[in-house]
Amino acid sequence: MSRKGGLPLKLWPAVRLHRFYYYLILPGMLYFVVFDYIPMFGIVIAFKDLSPFEGVRGIFTGDWVGFKHFVRFWNSYYFWNVMRNTLLISGYKLLFGFPASIALALLLNELRHVMFKRVVQTISYLPHFISTVVVAGLAMMILSTDGGLINAVIVHFGGEPIHFLGSPDHFRSVLVISHVWQSIGWGSILYLAAMTGIDPGLYEAARMDGAGRLRQAWHITLPGITPVIAIMLILSIGGLLNAGFEKVLLLYSPAVYEVADIIDTYVYREGLTQLNYSFATAVGLFKNVIAMILILGANYIAKRMNQTGIW
Template identity: 50%
Template sequence: MQESVIRQARVPQPRTSELKKRLWKNKWLYVMLLPGIFFFIVFKYIPMAGLSIAFQDYKPFKGIGGSDWVGFKHFERLFTEPDFLNILTNTLLLFGMNLLFYFPVPILLALMLNEVRSSFFKRTFQTLVYLPHFMSWVIIVSISFVMLTSDGGIVNELLAYFGFEKINFLLSPEWFRPTYIIQVIWREAGWGTIIYLAAIASVDPGLYEAARMDGAGRVRQVWHITLPAIRSVIIILLILKIGDVLELGFEHVYLLLNSMNRDVAEIIDTYVYTAGLRQGQFSYSTAIGFFKSFIGLVLVMAANRLAKKMGEEGVY
């Protein structure tokens, strides 16, 4: 017993002065962290206290402390709502289209840009594909409206010129989802290539030289070197994307929504706005947001665990 105490006493204990020296040495790194920490505390963690109104019959004039507790009443209403199944189906279908059609596009763009040898053409193309990201959805949808309208739109005019019938893209339920996903690809695909290009830039050039000496062409180099090198990045971004399964964004869909395509265009985000916030049903809309966040958290944890079992790093 005495020997163990003596051994523990011999172990050098961290000194406060050494800790202060380390903190002072890296002081600017901690200063750079402060805005991010402040942002998450103020705009992410403190507002989480407001989730309690999902279990209350919240009245603004009574406040959170004075409103009556109603348990899972608003969740029961959500799951028994006649339109809930249709709204959930629309949300999942749009997410599936995002995952199937949009998610691979930034990867393909990054692979193609990596093969471009002309720096001028590469930078010019990157600028062109990045540019739509800095436009708001209002501008993107407005441009699409001008191009797709049946009254003088360039797309319909070209269809009429080649002998086809004009298509009412903006009011047709069948064309809502294709229009939506094309707009998403147009606006976000170029911006999504940034992370993949950064990952590709970290690949050792010697691997490509060795592959060329072994007779591997461009396609084999991409398949056996580039893709395996960025696989971990793809997995991480896929896991994070799965977490947004019910978070498609309100503004984009709301701008495309109208009375003719509502059956296929109404999603959870727009339903929260129309049925919750516009009618002052704060507790009900908070319950819907709580449900969305919970599903996203469960899917991220499940996808991360599956990635770990497959030998990938995962998010955490």
């Protein structure tokens, strides 16, 4: 087929016809090219010994060491600790946060008072737009042993103050609860949108057969949004190694490293504070490869179960 500028000739009329839409997506495309695709070239330093004093030139001139940094990470004292913490924190967030959004969407769908429904939706959405820094600050104030609301209640009922952010027994719970609070409302939006596509005739038929609201939600609404649930679950599993770097970094301390140190914070310390750029890049690349394997595996399982995948 003859081509012009790398595109089949028959595509050019369509491009010209819809050129304004292409203009609209151009900034987004440039963003991903500049900040996501071009920097991928830097992955090469994971296989080299890069000195921080060599600068960009070191990417091309550094000594090639192969998988040296990957082996060093696998044999590191921190490997199993950061992997365990990352998987546990992400797993708890998925276990409690994912079904919470579905449950909230089902409950909101059953509300018939429009004004009350809108108020609940607005209140549940708002935490998503609060900066992680602000959320961390709120957590510190509420959980503080010196005037914090939670500890004030505990002391009022005769208990002893608990240092939530400095206690290995409570730190993960703080992360998970704050994550659910921030994400539950925003996560329910997609499910509510999917519910609008369910045929109202199904509910009418169910009511005629004597099905109550609970049975309608279980046998009609939930199966109706199953494709969306499957897609969101696949994407969530793909991000299983993203345990919330910003919030962990803002809230953790050496006292809780044992239960709070995740892959991202480990990369941060090694790369930006210890200046081990090559080693930090290797750890980050290892994490991304595992994430890709997880999302491919989850999509394969979903397709084998006759569910909707992401491709």
